[in-house]
Each structure stands twice: as C-alpha cells, then as structure tokens.
Amino acid sequence: MSTPPSLSSGPGTGRPDESSCRIGVLVPLTRPGWAEAGQHLLAGMELGVSDVNAAGGVGGRPLELVVRDTAADPEKAAAAVDELAALGVAALAGEYHSVVARAAAARADALGLPYLCSSAVLDALTEHPTERVARLAPPQSRGWRTYADFLLGAGHRRIAVAAQRTVYWEAGTRILRDHLAARGGTLVELDASALTPAAVCDALVDHRATALLLLVGIPDPAVPIVTSVRRDPRLAGLLMGAPAGQPEFAEWAAALGDDGAGIPFLRYLPERLTPLGERVATGLRERLGGAPSFVAFEGYDTVAVLADVLRSQGADRARIAQAWPHVAVEGTRGRIEFARTPGIGVRQWTRAPIQVVDRDPAEPGRFRVLHAG
Incomplete structure (x- = not known):
C-alpha cells in the first residue's frame, strides 16, 4: 500500500513548489473515512502524475498533487477547499464519499475553482447546475x-x-x-x-x-x-x-x-481495459502490493483528464471549467468525454462502465x- 503523503506536499518546504502546476486533491485517508478507498484513489493519481511528469509535465512544468485528508468529514473538506484555493491550485480533484464530495463541490463552485470529482456518485452533487464541476463516476x-x-x-x-x-x-x-x-x-x-x-x-x-x-x-x-x-x-x-x-x-x-x-x-470497470489500462494496472499493482480496485483507475483517469486540459488551457481556472465539454481523453477504461445528463447538475462522463x-x-x-x- 502506498504511504499517504504529508498534508503539505511541497518538496521539503511545507508549501507546494511554486514552479509546478498544482492540483488540489481530496481523499479520505483516516477514519471514519473509508481509508482503503482513499489510498487506492490516491495511488492512481500518483501514478498518473508520475507518467505525466515522465512525459515532460504540463507545458514544461511538473505536475504536483497538493493532498488533503477529508476523513469523510464534509466540513473538513470544505475548509480544505478554501485552503487549496488560497494556495493557488489550478483545479480540485478526488474524493470518494458522496456527502463529502457534495460539500467540496459547493465550496469549489462558490470560489470559482474547477473540480473534477473522481469517485462519488450521488446524483445531486450540486444543488444547482454548474459549469465548474465535472464527474468521472456514473451517477448513483x-x-x-x-x-x-x-x-x-x-x-x-x-x-x-x-x-x-x-x-x-x-x-x-x-x-x-x-x-x-x-x-x-x-x-x-x-x-x-x-x-x-x-x-x-x-x-x-x-x-x-x-x-x-x-x-x-x-x-x-x-x-x-x-x-x-x-x-x-x-x-x-x-x-x-x-x-x-x-x-x-x-x-x-x-x-x-x-x-x-x-x-x-x-464496480466501474469495462469488460476489457484499454491498452493504457493494462499498463496502468501493472503499475498500480506494484504501488498497492495487490490488485487495484476500480477506484485506483478512477484516480489515474482523473489526472489524465486534468493534464490534458491543463496542456490546452493553462492554469487559468475559468478556462479549465469552460473546457469540460471539449474533453476527449483515452483513459484506462475507455474514451472520456463529458456531457449534460438530464437531472444531473454537473458535466458527466456518460459512458462510464458499470x-x-x-x-x-x-x-x-x-x-x-x-x-x-
């Protein structure tokens, strides 16, 4: 199992590296959160960042995760969104628990911070339709x-x-x-x-x-x-x-x-993983010391989507949010595109496998x- 990072992920300074392109990450890593799910989600994200940086990063800048543990606490998550926004992250990502993701989505939307929800499925992720939030997992x-x-x-x-x-x-x-x-x-x-x-x-x-x-x-x-x-x-x-x-x-x-x-x-996996997915499965197994769950693939796909958007739009938050309808990324579980779904207030990957x-x-x-x- 990968070791959870410290709450500040900057290299040795207690603050993120100012030369990097930063993504704020919310994951449950301690009780009462489902810590194992959080560890799988984070492992997928970490592997995604490793692959992005090995390929040259984003516009020549390394991609960096700034991680905060939500412990399945909506109030803690909302406070973390405030902190991450103040730290200058380009976008927010992650979370497994639906009630926590809903609190994070509301706060991110209010702050103008684009949020790609990785794994929470609650239909009503936001109270009102928004262009700032997109989601990989299928709705409940x-x-x-x-x-x-x-x-x-x-x-x-x-x-x-x-x-x-x-x-x-x-x-x-x-x-x-x-x-x-x-x-x-x-x-x-x-x-x-x-x-x-x-x-x-x-x-x-x-x-x-x-x-x-x-x-x-x-x-x-x-x-x-x-x-x-x-x-x-x-x-x-x-x-x-x-x-x-x-x-x-x-x-x-x-x-x-x-x-x-x-x-x-x-379980949100297809009958067959994509060629990328097969390669990622090997890397995830090494990181986790066992079989990766579908949540780990959701983590990797989250970074794949955000890296693609950051390459085309830069770190401007408004432009990132405007880019959700134009995403077309080959992920580990299929081609990822976001669309509007009746009754769902966020941009949704409509073909997520079930x-x-x-x-x-x-x-x-x-x-x-x-x-x-």
Whole structure:
C-alpha cells in the first residue's frame, strides 16, 4: 500500500513548489473515512502524475498533487477547499464519499475553482447546475438501477435493505424502491442503526425476503450482519448484496473470509481495459502490493483528464471549467468525454462502465462478472 503523503506536499518546504502546476486533491485517508478507498484513489493519481511528469509535465512544468485528508468529514473538506484555493491550485480533484464530495463541490463552485470529482456518485452533487464541476463516476441513479435490473433478472422480487440514515444511503434506497416497484418488485426497509444483527435476521424471515442489500458502513455494522445471516439456517438461500462496492476491497475479505464471497456489488470497470489500462494496472499493482480496485483507475483517469486540459488551457481556472465539454481523453477504461445528463447538475462522463461483480465462493480472491449495464 502506498504511504499517504504529508498534508503539505511541497518538496521539503511545507508549501507546494511554486514552479509546478498544482492540483488540489481530496481523499479520505483516516477514519471514519473509508481509508482503503482513499489510498487506492490516491495511488492512481500518483501514478498518473508520475507518467505525466515522465512525459515532460504540463507545458514544461511538473505536475504536483497538493493532498488533503477529508476523513469523510464534509466540513473538513470544505475548509480544505478554501485552503487549496488560497494556495493557488489550478483545479480540485478526488474524493470518494458522496456527502463529502457534495460539500467540496459547493465550496469549489462558490470560489470559482474547477473540480473534477473522481469517485462519488450521488446524483445531486450540486444543488444547482454548474459549469465548474465535472464527474468521472456514473451517477448513483444509473448504477443502482443497473443493480436492480440484475436482481430482477435473477428472480428476486421481495428485497430487503438494511440501511443507515445518510443522504447517500437514503438516495440509494429511493432509487431501488422506485425502480423495483415499477417492475413488480417490493422493497422492505430495515433500520440497521436500530436493529441488532439477530433482529435483522428475524425481519428477513418475517418478510419472506429473498435478498438483503447492505447499505451500511464497514466494518460495522456490515460485518456482524453478514456473519449473522450466514450463520442463520433459516436464511440459507438468501442472496446478500452490497451495491456500494464494499466487497471490492481487501478490508472486506480480511474481515469476513469466505463469508464475504458471493455478495454482488457495483464496480466501474469495462469488460476489457484499454491498452493504457493494462499498463496502468501493472503499475498500480506494484504501488498497492495487490490488485487495484476500480477506484485506483478512477484516480489515474482523473489526472489524465486534468493534464490534458491543463496542456490546452493553462492554469487559468475559468478556462479549465469552460473546457469540460471539449474533453476527449483515452483513459484506462475507455474514451472520456463529458456531457449534460438530464437531472444531473454537473458535466458527466456518460459512458462510464458499470458491472455487477462478486467474489467467487470457490476462490474468494477472484471476481466474477455477473451483469453489465
């Protein structure tokens, strides 16, 4: 695993190098943030910067990341945006947690700082349409509808969600409920903050659910719920799912072992990586000491897009924001272009790949693609 950088990334001075072209980066590197996701996102960005600088940088200037840890705290992220803007970064990038990215996007928009959101999916990333914010990850509505289609295709009509009360989980529940109801499905909502794992199992039996979706954090309460369900003989045929992608990461496998396999999740990778993606996968594996997640590829693609824009527009913030509609970059997962999408207030990569994947119960270190959308 790559070592998180210090909060000031300038070479030995405590401040960024004034000769470089700087990008402000927001990533969760400490609890309660999903630190492993943040480390993968940052590893992808660092590899992207290394490749850009090996090819001559941006207009002859080295590209530099100025990194701030959000720890999944929206207020901390907003304060970091203020600090990064004052430091003179050309653009803002990153973040994994949707509620944090939303706070960062609002502040960046208010300051006139262009922001390329790497990995957060909440549809309402901004309250109002803006030209300053673009996003690589597919919106939650598209991804979670794809997941609901997978469930329906597998014959599931009575589906339960064990959810915590956050904007992100509530949005996901609403998307699933509406999509399933329109197709003859039923969604039962269980409050994961109020029910014990044993009570969740009892509710699943009472409601005759055939699938349980875990809209919760890890390790708690996800790990205790999974363990209880796996141990309950009444639920032997129940499918568990985690659309937000928890089983992608090593932390999940380490905590649950074989119990964590066979739990489908959303992953934003194509059937085949591009030639660039294949090369990047090798570099990421070396940096991370293991298989890179889709989040690491999102990090690399973020830098690839920003470097391309900076080469053509320079470090002028207004010109960078105006360039989003004209981006056409070959990334690790396909050609990246941004467009307006109905109901989405930011410039969106509309063709971001989506898969439903699980860890193979026969070989938990191997992923199986179950559905693509």
